[in-house]
Amino acid sequence: MSNWTDKLPEAARDWIAGRRVDEVECIIGDIAGVARGKAMPASKFAKQANYFLPNSIFLQTITGEWADNPTGAFTEPDMILVPDFSTATAAPWTADVTLQIIHDAEDQQGKPVPTAPRNVLRRIVELYNAEGWQPIVAPEMEFFLVARNIDPNMPIIPPMGRSGRRAAGKQAYSMSAVDEYGKVIDDIYDFAEAQGFEIDGILQEGGAGQVEINLAHGDPVALADEIFFFKRLIREAALRHDCFATFMAKPIEGEPGSAMHMHHSVVDIKTGKNIFSDKKGGETPAFLHFIAGMQAHLPGAVALLAPYVNSYRRYVPDFAAPINLEWGRDNRTTGLRVPISPPEGRRLENRLAGMDCNPYLGIAASLACGYLGLKAQKMPKPECKGDAYMSETDLPYNLGDALDLLEEDDALREILGVEFCEVYDSVKRNEYKEFLQVISPWEREHLLLNV
Structure with missing residues (x-):
């Protein structure tokens, strides 16, 4: 197993049980609590330290529309998503070996994005x-x-x-x-x-x-x-x-x-x-x-x-x-x-x-x-x-x-x-x-x- 799998919680390691991980879902909860993010082959996940999503995901409504940005122009800068390996868990309903990992949202200066719900709770x-x-x-x-x-x-x-x-x-x-x-x-x-x-x-x-x-x-x-x-x-x-x-x-x-x-x-x-x-x-x-x-x-x-x-x-x-x-x-x-x-x-x-x-x-x-x-x-x-x-x-x-x-x-x-x-x-x-x-x-x- 590659080094990143050593950071996984015991339950995730037990579920893998020596099998090759096929896919990793890099996810974050939006304002509604809907999982947003990217799915990628585990081999690619192992090679990347950071992942990016636009901060506009926190302006999306439950219907998929976009609300006005009250804090400035709608320029959609990228956030840096940092994996929290303590949250890694199985997606046992999938046909292959898939892991879900919740990510923390940081701005490009490394500060917590204040509109990310998980950051609000942590605050x-x-x-x-x-x-x-x-x-x-x-x-x-x-x-x-x-x-x-x-x-x-x-x-x-x-x-x-x-x-x-x-x-x-x-x-x-x-x-x-x-x-x-x-x-x-x-x-x-x-x-x-x-x-x-x-x-x-x-x-x-x-x-x-x-x-x-x-x-x-x-x-x-x-x-x-x-x-x-x-x-x-x-x-x-x-x-x-x-x-x-x-x-x-x-x-x-x-x-x-x-x-x-x-x-x-x-x-x-x-x-x-x-x-x-x-x-x-x-x-x-x-x-x-x-x-x-x-x-x-x-x-x-x-x-x-x-x-x-x-x-x-x-x-x-x-x-x-x-x-x-x-x-x-x-x-x-x-x-x-x-x-x-x-x-x-x-x-x-x-x-x-x-x-x-x-x-x-x-x-x-x-x-x-x-x-x-x-x-x-x-x-x-x-x-x-x-x-x-x-x-x-x-x-x-x-x-x-x-x-x-x-x-x-x-x-x-x-x-x-x-x-x-x-x-x-x-x-x-x-x-x-x-x-x-x-x-x-x-x-x-x-x-x-x-x-």
Whole structure:
């Protein structure tokens, strides 16, 4: 094997198992979390130190259009992509021996490109580290398995299960419901094992064909990398069995949406102790400050947690989506939940993010809110001990309002990076403008002859 393969993680080396690597995919996540990059023969990869892509990939919208560059002329200078060999992992669904490697984006002076989502998250983690803290996250991934949908004008429907019936809703935690599409789940497990990923659990959620995967807690950047990879492997597993996997926030009318709940804790780097718990096991002021930061800055962060017009269809009362900034202990109606845990595992669960968010940006935005709270040292509103679904909220209900709130939160923009926020705003307002030019079936049905 050539020298570069010695830098690979153990799981990647085990998967190669002495075989010749045929291809390497050099990838980076764009604003949407879509993998961009280049695929090349492994022999060529071994001879090159750097790879290049234009920085304009961060101005591309989800529809493939190009947003205006708010930072200057559209000259598309090249970025330098540097491989992070710690992320190297198999692409086990390919016919040949292929590796995927996430790359970091640097400018031609060797500085991190501020608009690259992975760099945005790393920036937030470094702010914590400068205070002697290490943030820990544990994400939950919800998604739907759906029947193949090749006509966008047709509604999305649940997949056909092994029983010959379409997957049914309202079967949360049902093992038999999971068994209906067990072959897809089997491939997800197999792909994850080949890629060296640890799944904490898989369960049936409340929607028809809706599945949740829990990941073990760990470093925010490493977990965001895993989610980035997981989205692809889950899609590939579904395609093997004649269905689609979708991470849309609300793909099926009348069914609940898909969230990416994030559990947050913070440890002291020197002691390894959870700063949310004191020596007696009680809650510390820092824990309450973290919650207060969430309540103060999440309205501005929603634009990153709910990045598409469809995201706000999930924020509907009575569909298990907590659309509030209340916090409570073991209370799933609150947007900010404190799960039952021992003192060393004390954490806060942010339940607002949709699964359609870019994992780097969603985690970065959530951690940024908590960081600002730790620095401001203010107290949160009183704990909600009842049904928070009935609470009033300061959260936005559409993408345009969310972008306005992000624009108004100077503290949040400063630590996420002003240049990044301007580029993000340009991309998202372009997408919102495109959406507003589309006439929906609802409008044709109810307005065409009635108004």
